[in-house]
Amino acid sequence: MTWLLVIAGAAVGAPLRYLTDRFVQARHDTTFPWGTFTANVLGSLVLGVLMGAASPGDQGLHLLVGTGLCGALTTYSTFSYETLQLAGVGARLYALANLVLTLTCGLGAYYVGNVAAQAIWA
Numbered sequence: 001m002t003w004l005l006v007i008a009g010a011a012v013g014a015p016l017r018y019l020t021d022r023f024v025q026a027r028h029d030t031t032f033p034w035g036t037f038t039a040n041v042l043g044s045l046v047l048g049v050l051m052g053a054a055s056p057g058d059q060g061l062h063l064l065v066g067t068g069l070c071g072a073l074t075t076y077s078t079f080s081y082e083t084l085q086l087a088g089v090g091a092r093l094y095a096l097a098n099l100v101l102t103l104t105c106g107l108g109a110y111y112v113g114n115v116a117a118q119a120i121w122a
Contacts, residue, residue, distance in 0.1 A: 002063050009068015013043075017073045032094050033082040036075060037102055043074035044106040048113025053121045074106075 020042065021035030028034045047070040054061045079102055086095035 002059075005060055005063040006068040006071075009064040009066075009070075010072035011068075013069040013072030016069075017043075017075060020073075031086065031089075031091055033079075033086075033098060036078050036082055037098065037105070040074045040079060040102055041105045041109045043070045045109035045113040046070055046073070048110035048115075049117045050113075051110075052114035052117025 017039045020039045023035070024038045025033070025035035047066055050061070050065050050070070054065075079098070083095050083098045086092070086098060
């Protein structure tokens with residue numbers, strides 16, 4: 001049963017990641033991967049809200065939203081690939097910015113989502 005929750009969440013998260021990436025990237029004429037950045041930060045925010053709002057014992061919700069949806073929405077592999085591609089074509093400043101911004105904003109989004117959820121639902 002648990003794997004069905006993960007699959008259901010991923011079935012929403014994966015297309016959402018793709019659509020977010022295409023939507024955001026279509027609006028930027030730059031080599032910086034804004035679409036992947038946005039999907040990763042959004043997924044971190046959603047995970048922070050989930051962890052701040054849901055009780056630790058609510059395993060079903062954690063599997064559905066945390067592992068399934070957020071796991072498919074965020075993408076460390078694409079982030080890594082795009083960062084190394086930027087560095088490989090000589091856009092080292094963009095590669096460094098992608099690294100620093102993704103880590104900083106992702107952690108910050110998780111923290112803000114967690115604190116906000118705790119303030120609202122605790």
